Amino acid sequence: MSEKTPVDFWFDPLCPWAWMTSRWVLEVEKVRDIEVRWHVMSLAVLNEDKLDELPEEYRELLETKAWGPVRVVIAAREEHGAEVLGDLYTALGTRFHNQGEGSEKETVAAALKDVGLPESLMDHWDSTPYEPQLRASHKEGIDKVGQEVGTPVIAVPGADGEQLAFFGPVVTPAPKGEDAARLWDGTLAVASVPGFYEIKRTRTKGPDFSNL
Secondary structure, three states: OOOOEEEEEEEOOOOHHHHHHHHHHHHHHHHOOEEEEEEEOOHHHHHOOOHHHOOHHHHHHHHHOOHHHHHHHHHHHHHHOHHHHHHHHHHHHHHHHHOOOOOOHHHHHHHHHHOOOOHHHHHHOOOOOOHHHHHHHHHHHHOOOOOOOOOOEEEEEOOOOOEEEEEOOOOOOOOOHHHHHHHHHHHHHHHOOOOOOOOOOOOOOOOOOOOO
16 A cells, blocks of 8 residues: 655645635545645744735734734644644634634634643743744745745645645635545646646635535
């Protein structure tokens, strides 16, 4: 039996689009021989040098709400191992996005409890000694695709042995079953073409969480 193909997935728990993509890739894991490995990246880190260029509402979001959750998540990884990230991300995303509880401290503390992690991790909310590890994890992901994109970033082994990395795909609602598999196969196909840069289509609505 062949080993499963590792799929590295970088996320910020605050991002609704990354959340949709993560639910899709978990569907792919059911129908393709892959294994998802979770990593932390940060929209706050990504945008910290260009806050003055951002709309006021988004700038306020990054300054007041984006740091706390990723600090707690990176602390969980450092103190309890990378294997806790998948379940913790699911708990956070379910509360943030599906249940609309927001990303406040109380919500993050409840998500920690959901997965059996200690509430003491909330001590990292306002600052953390693991900021270098957070920035290193973020850099590892974003360096694969460039500074012009956000979350998520996905990387897989390419046919030539080099890692194939891409932003997205941005998809709503998250497809399931064979639809998920077809999107996976197609994404890998276009991303593996030398020189392929970008594909977009008209977007008429935001994330659809109704079928999650």
